[in-house]
Amino acid sequence: MTETRRNYVNGEWVESETGETIDVENPADPSVTVARYQQSNESDAADAVDAAASAQDEWANTPGPERGRILREAGTLLAQRKEELTDMLVAEEGKARPEAAGEVQRAIDIFHYFSTKAADLGGTVKGASGRGTNLYTRKEPVGVAALITPWNYPIAIPAWKLAPALAAGNTVVLKPASLAPGVALELAKALDEAGLPDGVLNVVTGPGSEVGSEFIGNDAVDAVSFTGSGQVGEMVYDQATDAGKRAQTELGGKNPTVVASSADPAEAAEIVASGGFGTTGQSCTACSRAIVHEDVKDEFVAELADRAESIDIGPGNEHEMGPQVSAGERDSTLEYIEVAENEGATLVAGGGVPEGDEVEEGHFVEPTVFTDVDPDMRIAQEEVFGPVVAVIEVSDFEEGIEVANGVEYGLSASVVTDDHTEANRFLEEAEAGVVKVNEKTTGLELHVPFGGFKRSSSETWREQGDAGLEFYTIEKTVYDNY
Structure with a gap:
């Protein structure tokens, strides 16, 4: 019997309001249905954003080391399930097993990497011009981040967006690609078991025209990160920036x-x-x-x-x-x-x-x-x-x-x-x-910036490493005249 997977909203596994589902087939044998997922709509997406917005203040005020502990535990849980996740990735996306296993390991490594970064987030102290003044900066979360991710790296790309967003104190709504959403939901499962508070992460499956558009247009969303095709990405960027949101897009290549x-x-x-x-x-x-x-x-x-x-x-x-x-x-x-x-x-x-x-x-x-x-x-x-x-x-x-x-x-x-x-x-x-x-064009280190020039990127913020945190933080300058 084919498993039906639910959305993850406000700490609960819930069905879509539509009552409809999406079948994901094995690309090596399309006669095999791997799993069914929720065919969600704008209302489902709005509920997810509401949950993220309600959880934002508490998560932002959670100490960085505690946020890091949850990320580290989630990475450990993913490592324990590596074979299972590799099987799922091969079945849904079709990738050769060694490549799939490498991608799962990358997601594990990303969570462990950003778990340490969460404790290091801070500002800088500067010398004030006058006496009796402390002058320093603080890095604070942007707010609610909407992440829209593709099918070709269905666990690595959600991980490299999600981990820095959470490490920096943002809450998240995530729409994985409908062709291979299973491993992204497994990220939510691991974080839930690791102790992530309700509403901090919400994952909704469904079409970009409904779920993605609601995420981008919702007034409670503060930042949008998108990876996908150039044509769609340019529309996403325009919609997000026209609404005054911070936007990051990583698009195609030649x-x-x-x-x-x-x-x-x-x-x-x-x-x-x-x-x-x-x-x-x-x-x-x-x-x-x-x-x-x-x-x-x-x-x-x-x-x-x-x-x-x-x-x-x-x-x-x-x-x-x-x-x-x-x-x-x-x-x-x-x-x-x-x-x-x-x-x-x-x-x-x-x-x-x-x-x-x-x-x-x-x-x-x-x-x-x-x-x-x-x-x-x-x-x-x-x-x-x-x-x-x-x-x-x-x-x-x-x-x-x-x-x-x-x-x-x-x-x-x-x-x-x-x-x-x-x-x-x-x-x-x-x-x-x-x-x-003297190297192939593919293959990326997780601790250095990644992004493109020209039509390959919005050329705003880079992903991964310290640069990956920049998109999810905003700097406040403090003048403390004591």
Whole structure:
């Protein structure tokens, strides 16, 4: 019997007013319904905001070390359930098991990291101009934070928004993506068992057009953090800022890896394959453009095609690369493959749906490589969000940087080179919020800032590390004339 999961509002597990539910299917076998979730509406979302607003003062006045203790205990509970959470993530999102386990571990690490930060939150003491005055600053919570998160990292992204928000003393309403909401509800379960007071966290499942819009527009919400597509994110940002709210958006990417003439083609192909085909290409930091010097291009393409064709595709529990999350995502990727061929790109690997009993029913796509790609083609300009890499040939390093920067996104970028001067030039000139040398575009440390340039971000506040706390705090300056 399929389990029906409830919303978490004001410390209780409750059904939606609509009485309707959402079925989440296993993307490796859509005939299997993994779980049912509440198909909530604006009224459900408003109830969640009311609960968060009512709990705000008490939570803000809770000492930082006590808030940290709850976060630490929640992280410990998540660690105890790591296998269970990994199973759930694989079943709902389709990610290969090692990737899913790594994502769950990241959520655990995030909670433990911010548990220590909660005790360190404070201000600075300054010297006053006159005698008899203490002059200092205080960091205080913004208030009620609305978090809207995507399906591709369904536990890590909620964790890296939620943990700093709670550590700083904010209350939270969270809307996880409807395609894979289960692990986000497990965060609420762990925090509830760890002793989080009622109303401090509220999780409501349902469509963004109703639940998300109410979160953003509700007068009691003070800050909105959104991760998702550029088109939706820009609307979210406009709606939130028009209402005078603090807003943070992290959006798409069209991430390049520049392969210099000094690079080892086999090493470069391994870096690009890992960045482009890992997580089935469903990462905002995935490498979708390999910008390759003409001297190493042929050998690089041969190596990359070999890696693409050798990847073991199938259900995530047993195979190296899992399915795309939905039929819609798979069809979108296949459409981009067709567009690339029609525009004149040359298909050298993949390009279709794999064959075999294990992949017959799921949303699988072959790892795909194109060459003869012009920088102006759609495959080189638009985010595909699938396991597709476009190889663009350039004649020198300057052209490589120009092509890398020649898109409207600027999230992550890497260079593969043995030339230290080229590496430094790339770090200085690449228009991206994350730049790497001799590494894949994917993979982030949790204690340093993350965010993009240009259309990849609102370019307001960064996420993760100390920077992640900045969005959720506001500074007060105190003049204490004693």
